[in-house]
Amino acid sequence: xxxxxxxxxxxxxxxxxxxxxxxxxxxxxxxxxxxxxxxxxxxxxxxxxxxxxxxxxxxxxxxxxxxxxxxxxxxxxxxxxxxxxxxxxxxxxxxxxxxxxxxxxxxxxxxxxxxxxxxxxxxxxxxxxxxxxxxxxxxxxxxxxxxxxxxxxxxxxxxxxxxxxxxxxxxxxxxxxx
Amino acid sequence: xxxxxxxxxxxxxxxxxxxxxxxxxxxxxxxxxxxxxxxxxxxxxxxxxxxxxxxxxxxxxxxxxxxxxxxxxxxxxxxxxxxxxxxxxxxxxxxxxxxxxxxxxxxxxxxxxxxxxxxxxxxxxxxxxxxxxxxxxxxxxxxxxxxxxxxxxxxxxxxxxxxxxxxxxxxxxxxxxxxxxxxxxxxxxxxxxxxxxxxxxxxxxxxxxxxxxxxxxxxxxxxxxxxxxxxxxxxxxxxxxxxxxxxxxxxxxxxxxxxxxxxxxxxxxxxxxxxxxxxxxxxxxxxxxxxxxxxxxxxxxxxxxxxxxxxxxxxxxxxxxxxxxxxxxxxxxxxxxxxxxxxxxxxxxxxxxxxxxxxxxxxxxxxxxxxxxxxxxxxxxxxxxxxxxxxxxxxxxxxxxxxxxxxxxxxxxxxxxxxxxxxxxxxxxxxxxxxx
Numbered sequence: 001x002x003x004x005x006x007x008x009x010x011x012x013x014x015x016x017x018x019x020x021x022x023x024x025x026x027x028x029x030x031x032x033x034x035x036x037x038x039x040x041x042x043x044x045x046x047x048x049x050x051x052x053x054x055x056x057x058x059x060x061x062x063x064x065x066x067x068x069x070x071x072x073x074x075x076x077x078x079x080x081x082x083x084x085x086x087x088x089x090x091x092x093x094x095x096x097x098x099x100x101x102x103x104x105x106x107x108x109x110x111x112x113x114x115x116x117x118x119x120x121x122x123x124x125x126x127x128x129x130x131x132x133x134x135x136x137x138x139x140x141x142x143x144x145x146x147x148x149x150x151x152x153x154x155x156x157x158x159x160x161x162x163x164x165x166x167x168x169x170x171x172x173x174x175x176x177x178x
Numbered sequence: 179x180x181x182x183x184x185x186x187x188x189x190x191x192x193x194x195x196x197x198x199x200x201x202x203x204x205x206x207x208x209x210x211x212x213x214x215x216x217x218x219x220x221x222x223x224x225x226x227x228x229x230x231x232x233x234x235x236x237x238x239x240x241x242x243x244x245x246x247x248x249x250x251x252x253x254x255x256x257x258x259x260x261x262x263x264x265x266x267x268x269x270x271x272x273x274x275x276x277x278x279x280x281x282x283x284x285x286x287x288x289x290x291x292x293x294x295x296x297x298x299x300x301x302x303x304x305x306x307x308x309x310x311x312x313x314x315x316x317x318x319x320x321x322x323x324x325x326x327x328x329x330x331x332x333x334x335x336x337x338x339x340x341x342x343x344x345x346x347x348x349x350x351x352x353x354x355x356x357x358x359x360x361x362x363x364x365x366x367x368x369x370x371x372x373x374x375x376x377x378x379x380x381x382x383x384x385x386x387x388x389x390x391x392x393x394x395x396x397x398x399x400x401x402x403x404x405x406x407x408x409x410x411x412x413x414x415x416x417x418x419x420x421x422x423x424x425x426x427x428x429x430x431x432x433x434x435x436x437x438x439x440x441x442x443x444x445x446x447x448x449x450x451x452x453x454x455x456x457x458x459x460x461x462x463x464x465x466x467x468x469x470x471x472x473x474x475x476x477x478x479x480x481x482x483x484x485x486x487x488x489x490x491x492x493x494x495x496x497x498x499x500x501x502x503x504x505x506x507x508x509x510x511x512x513x514x515x516x517x518x519x520x521x522x523x524x525x526x527x528x529x530x531x532x533x534x535x536x537x538x539x540x541x542x543x544x545x546x547x548x549x550x551x552x553x554x555x556x557x558x559x560x561x562x563x564x565x566x567x568x569x570x571x572x573x574x575x576x577x578x579x580x581x582x583x584x585x586x587x588x589x590x591x592x593x594x595x596x597x598x599x600x601x602x603x604x605x606x607x608x609x610x611x612x613x614x
Binding site: 028032034036072073075094095096099100103149151152155161162164165166168169174 | 202215216219223224227228229302316317318319320322323326327331333335373374402404545567
């Protein structure tokens with residue numbers, strides 16, 4: 001796991017509270033259509049609220065949200081975020097939404113209470129997901145939030161559920177099922 | 179130190195002396211359920227890795243409820259794929275289209291989901307298992323990991339207790355309690371967050387039969403509860419004992435268990451509820467919505483697809499005719515209920531009233547694959563939720579009500595207080611004994 005990059009630094013994109021997954025994160029048609037192909041999803045990430053987002057964001061950029069991000073269990077948008085190399089920092093998100101993000105290998109922190117007061121869109125920010133240390137280089141401030149739980153680190157480092165399963169199959173599963 | 183029911187069930191299945199809320203565990207489930215809508219994705223993911231077998235095929239139940247009628251080529255292809263998948267994985271408990279029915283209903287009716295059980299499910303409404311005192315936990319696409327390895331990670335949820343005191347007035351049903359709960363939370367009358375909590379009911383629960391207990395599980399699920407737990411009554415345990423397909427041990431919370439919050443409702447103060455379009459929490463007393471003309475109605479879904487609900491519908495429809503311009507779909511939760519509809523005389527009542535019977539399953543509630551609304555239409559149904567676009571265009575107006583409210587309203591053509599319409603007493607009385 002040592003080669004996995006747990007520290008992201010980039011531009012801040014700040015969102016408000018109660019951002020629905022279907023509609024605002026990714027168009028609802030991709031959710032109901034169970035579309036999970038990142039190449040298909042990427043051009044539509046935040047399409048409704050920030051057209052062209054995918055052309056401006058860069059790997060390492062961090063999406064900072066208010067309370068109740070995602071508002072449910074769907075994870076199609078997280079596929080696009082993960083493929084773009086983005087990270088996600090939420091004041092709160094439903095547990096099933098958090099689960100969907102982790103399942104898709106996204107570097108994500110929740111319970112970041114007050115983080116929307118610590119940064120603005122465009123700030124140069126950094127997050128260490130293993131320690132929870134958040135740094136706003138623009139404001140020259142740091143703050144500590146709960147890090148990624150130890151039990152879930154391997155899952156993220158392997159790229160989420162698919163990557164974890166492929167790794168499990170190579171190391172354990174094939175022998176077990178032989 | 180006492181433990182909640184979910185903590186006890188997860189301790190047992192995780193091989194631990196005890197667990198508590200917040201722990202991350204890897205339970206060995208009693209069952210794994212996957213529905214027809216996700217088999218292709220799960221199998222495709224495993225096949226791409228080279229995983230051709232599932233870890234415990236005897237534990238897996240595959241159900242066909244989301245798209246039963248195959249109204250498109252795509253659906254027919256999906257059904258064909260699912261049949262091949264079941265054969266390749268060696269799944270004996272494969273319930274094909276037209277077999278079994280709704281995966282969150284028929285397994286309880288036939289004694290496959292039993293008190294004290296824990297299972298993984300790809301679908302959110304696995305919470306229905308709480309109606310018999312069991313737990314089904316949604317893991318979404320991670321069901322592929324469960325299929326391949328037998329388990330996945332689970333954070334032990336906190337539990338919130340809701341005490342129901344008194345007796346529901348005539349004409350008020352268990353679905354109304356759920357809408358009322360969502361309303362109280364949405365408008366800040368009750369300060370409780372159900373996100374990934376288990377909602378455990380307490381209080382005067384003996385008045386609720388199995389069908390009503392299923393209804394009690396519905397709305398908390400839309401409020402993002404991880405589970406709902408209705409401590410099984412003597413009547414529920416008797417039913418389960420008589421139908422059980424396996425041994426089971428009921429589980430109850432300890433009296434000194436740790437709850438995150440406790441609150442109570444006076445059932446006698448609750449009126450029939452109607453959830454206005456957009457969210458289950460937009461509920462109002464039915465009087466505030468009466469008179470709204472409707473085009474579309476259906477009775478069924480995870481929340482109201484039990485035989486009790488069908489008896490309730492029939493008690494209003496008997497000897498009456500649905501209003502002109504309204505289409506009413508009846509969607510039984512199980513093949514067993516469909517059979518009973520015919521054997522016990524309800525089919526004639528529905529036909530005489532002009533209602534349409536759909537095969538057991540999700541009905542319109544799944545993404546409008548059958549019986550959708552048109553643009554600008556108004557629907558009143560017992561669907562699990564009324565989020566915009568749930569079963570049709572975004573500008574259709576989707577109202578929710580209890581089976582009694584939907585049936586009465588389909589007859590008048592406008593939202594109607596069921597307390598103003600006499601129901602057939604003999605059919606209504608049979609509701610109490612629907613599952614004995």
